[in-house]
Amino acid sequence: MKKLMSGNEAIARGAYEAGVTVAAAYPGTPSTEILENMVDYKEHIYSEWAPNEKVACEVAIGASIAGSRSLAAMKHVGVNVAADPIFTYTYLGVNGGFVLVTADDPSMHSSQNEQDNRYYAKFAKMALIEPSDSQEAKDFLKEAYKVSEQYDIPVLYRVTTRVCHSKSLVELGEREEFGFKPYVKRVDKFVATPANAKIAHGKLEAKLKALEEYANSSPLNTAEYNENTNIGIITASVAYQYVKEVFGEKASYLKLGFTYPLPMDMIREFASKFETVYVVEELEPFMEEQIKAAGIKVIGKELIPNMYELNPDIVAKALLGIETATKTVDTDVVARPPVLCPGCPHRGFFYTMSKKKNTVVAGDIGCYTLGGTEPLNALDSVICMGAGFSAAMGMAKSFEVTGRDTKVFGVVGDSTFFHSGITGAIDIVYNKGKMVPVVLDNSITGMTGHQENPGTGKTLMGEDTISLDPVDVLKAIGYKTVAVVDPCDLTAMNNVVDEAMNATEPYAIVTKRPCVLIKTLPPFKTKCEVVSDKCKKCKMCLKVGCPAISFKNGVSHIDQSMCVGCDVCMQVCKFDAIVKVGEQ
Amino acid sequence: MKETKNILLVGVGGQGIILVSKVLIAGLMKAGYDVKMSEVHGMAQRGGSVTTQVRFGEKVYSSIIGKGQADLLVSFEKMEAARWIEYLKPEGTVVVNNYEIPSMPIATMKAEYPQNVLEALAKEFKTVTLDAGQAAIEIGNIRTQNIVLFGALVKALGLNDIDWVEILKENLPAKMVDINIKAFQKGMEL
């Protein structure tokens, strides 16, 4: 039976068919739906949202040591967070097979950078597998577990946004009942003391040699020869689909699914048959550098861009000089940046901060990153998850030791707080930071599409569980005052911010109001409306940046299909021109 | 059909594009085509500009297209049609919903909604304009706007030999089927 599946659905299915029993992840676009779909197989696979990627990776590693086939999944930057255990687990080797899925995001559709995580395979010394569509995303995973167990090594399974989020037809298979490998205590193998690690490193180098042999005959690496062509193309991942689209039968292909260690003999033989050999890969010259270092003549990044994602058009232009004809139209298109939803709980906090002079707001990654966009414009920095607190601490210390009186606020969301905000919050109290940490608690992991987290009271598999309150955590850490406030009550929000600015003891703020898109919440019954006659056209309401509000026929207007009646605009209007309608 | 056909659906987060692509693909699959589609998740969904690409034919490799390659561009919002028009083949068709959603720079009066979008499109491309929002209101539910557009899409593509009513029945919740069949038929007529 063929089924239309995204790459992420296919990876979940592949894990099921491969007999995986434990899977852990932290959400992150484009990887999130892998674990969301894993829940379909919950009778066979335990799966969890871990608080962060390092924890997810360690959970999967533990399960592998105990004898399960296990999987950890994350977006590319998540691997940075999880790097520590990975770099040592490659030395130790596995019991049950272990696969780490990295979902890279060329072109940064939803990311802060476009790092090429294939280098992690080389850096940490693990096997690398790259599927190019949904069918392969499912099938290659089964081979990944065989490789992991046979060569006693973790496997990095690298996909990209276009593999994760493209849908294509997949032929399903049966589950292989792997069960488990017996657990036997092995101190020499699983305890990474320096003495054991020294021996393990030697073994690891030998495993990589053996893997290069395997690569040369791996079913994942295939040559497709076409007649009457002088062009050979070495390619992997989704770039294969693009070159096939452009060249069809006018080139021969070496399609690599197993890309570290590279099958250098196979590549050498393939390359020897053609006048011109191209290496077509997205982002960095990962394969190209190694192939050139082996003395094989190929053309790659001389022509193919090393930035942003590829597509058939870019490939055709780069390799064949073909310009596709296009036409534009004569009109002024206005940008459409993403914005906080109508009724978003974050709006009140950022509106309040946008009015405060001599303050700096260090932000973080989540929906609330949008607090930095016009017209709120209330963020000074966004780096990575957790930096909302710790980079704020650094700024505050810099201002303090150099005698400047700027007040620093550091902002993280609830999911980000549990991910890596807690350690920063500890740093702030421990090292007496003169700054205010703020948790914007909207009771969900919003940006990535509303996943449960340790604060929501539910697990990924849908069970009820504890619900950890950031307020309790902050108090336990040592914050004397933790002010709890409804961010959409602008007066209360303003008072709390003023109090925080003048506090002399450790003071933290937790804003509490659920995200309006949480499906289990009751529907909104009230809306706000502009009484046109009363509107003085002062435009203050436009400053809250709600997409439901715009000017129509010279006065403010609220789109009734979008408004959820959060009142924030009503509180801002000094002329009582905005009123509440509907059931109170 | 040997040639692969490329359809680009564009609009604003929350307009129901994903459902339309789902129904479209279900029909294409039933008709025996190889199909690939690509959508972008994440940041853009928060009121930003969104796109979905659908490709079908005998054998499809890439799930995405570059500029100048779409046979049909269906825009759920007026200005979005102009934003993505470069992706349309010069001889391609654009189906555009005469429906304005102001973006933030427009709402905050930093910029103006372009006035001449429809004329500008029609000057360069085969353009089909419809008022799917109005049609949906007449049918009785503004939320069927996307299926009105779907009707127009099917008409523009000439995929009349597929039993779309049956496909709608299979892919929509039972209580939404009747009204959406009406919406679909309306879209075919407009």
Ligand SMILES: Cc1ncc(C[n+]2csc(CCOP(=O)(O)OP(=O)(O)O)c2C)c(N)n1
């Ligand atoms: C290391 C890392 N992992 C995952 C992500 C993806 N990501 C971006 S924002 C976010 C969740 C933010 O949730 P929360 O802090 O609750 O804020 P909200 O979006 O709900 O406002 C995640 C998981 C990332 N950018 N970096």
Ligand code: SF4
């Ligand atoms: S999804 Fe929720 S948290 Fe994110 S912008 Fe919308 S309302 Fe705000």
Ligand code: SF4
């Ligand atoms: S704030 Fe009130 S008076 Fe001013 S433009 Fe908005 S609705 Fe009109």
Ligand code: SF4
């Ligand atoms: S009440 Fe005002 S700010 Fe809140 S959603 Fe409605 S229009 Fe937007």
